[in-house]
Amino acid sequence: MTMKYLILGTACAMTLAACASTADPVPTPEPVVQAPAPVAPQPEPVFEQPAPAPQVIAAPDPNLPIPGSAEDFAYRAGGEPRVFFGYDRYDLSNDARNALRSQADWLNQYASYTAVVEGHADERGTREYNLALAARRADSVKAFLVSQGVSPSRLTSVSYGKERPIDARSSEAGWARNRNGYTSLKSGGQS
Numbered sequence: 001m002t003m004k005y006l007i008l009g010t011a012c013a014m015t016l017a018a019c020a021s022t023a024d025p026v027p028t029p030e031p032v033v034q035a036p037a038p039v040a041p042q043p044e045p046v047f048e049q050p051a052p053a054p055q056v057i058a059a060p061d062p063n064l065p066i067p068g069s070a071e072d073f074a075y076r077a078g079g080e081p082r083v084f085f086g087y088d089r090y091d092l093s094n095d096a097r098n099a100l101r102s103q104a105d106w107l108n109q110y111a112s113y114t115a116v117v118e119g120h121a122d123e124r125g126t127r128e129y130n131l132a133l134a135a136r137r138a139d140s141v142k143a144f145l146v147s148q149g150v151s152p153s154r155l156t157s158v159s160y161g162k163e164r165p166i167d168a169r170s171s172e173a174g175w176a177r178n179r180n181g182y183t184s185l186k187s188g189g190q191s
Contacts, residue, residue: 068110070185072106073103073106073107073110073113073183073185076102076103076105076106077099077102077103077106077183078098078099078102080182081099081103081182081183081184081185082166082180082181082182082183083095083096083099083100083141083180083181084096084176084177084179084180085137085179085180085181086179087122087175087179088133089179090133090136090137090139090140091140092140092141092144096141096181097144100141100144100145100148101148103145103183104144104145104148104149104150105148107145107150107154108148108149108150111151111154112187113154113185113186113187114154114155114156114185114186114187115145115154115155115156115183115184115185115186116155116156116157116158116183116184116186117138117139117141117142117145117155117156117157117158117181117182117183117184118138118157118158118159118160118164118181118182118183118184119133119134119135119136119137119138119139119141119157119158119159119160119161119181120134120137120160120161120162120164120165120166120178120179120180120181120182121133121134121137121161121162121178121179122162122165122174122175122176122178122179123162123165123170123175123178124162124175125162127161127162130161130162131159131160131161132159133161134159134160134161134162135157135159137159137179137180137181138157138158138159138181139157140181141157141181141183142155142156142157145183162178165178166178166180
């Protein structure tokens with residue numbers, strides 16, 4: 001009999017299992033979704049700017065002339081605003097052109113100045129010849145300054161010939177110094 005009950009119990013279990021599979025399944029509850037908690041707005045990050053570096057203003061060099069002064073003009077022209085010429089010549093050497101470029105740069109920067117370009121000659125030759133040669137030297141200097149942007153209305157030229165030597169020696173060294181064109185400032189700025 002036990003076997004009979006075992007078979008019968010198995011049959012019942014199968015029947016119940018079959019009935020259970022045809023029954024409506026138990027609905028699974030919808031999952032509850034919670035909205036996220038509101039997030040408080042975060043303040044924007046503050047980036048600290050480094051303090052600007054202090055501007056260091058260099059003290060003027062006491063050995064240099066005051067910018068815009070006649071001394072500054074001479075300093076920027078190479079020590080003196082004078083260019084030299086060869087014997088019986090009025091053409092400009094490369095050194096003379098470089099010095100005159102510096103003069104022109106300065107004159108263009110400080111437009112309140114006017115200048116007189118002086119032409120000079122050494123003591124050899126007649127007075128008339130030296131006046132004419134010195135005039136051509138002054139005109140050569142003036143023309144170069146004008147070619148560098150200096151207004152011709154700010155420049156005049158004068159010839160002194162051999163009348164105003166800067167070196168009294170009657171030697172080649174003295175004569176070489178006396179053959180020159182000199183740019184003399186006349187007005188404006190500080191002096």
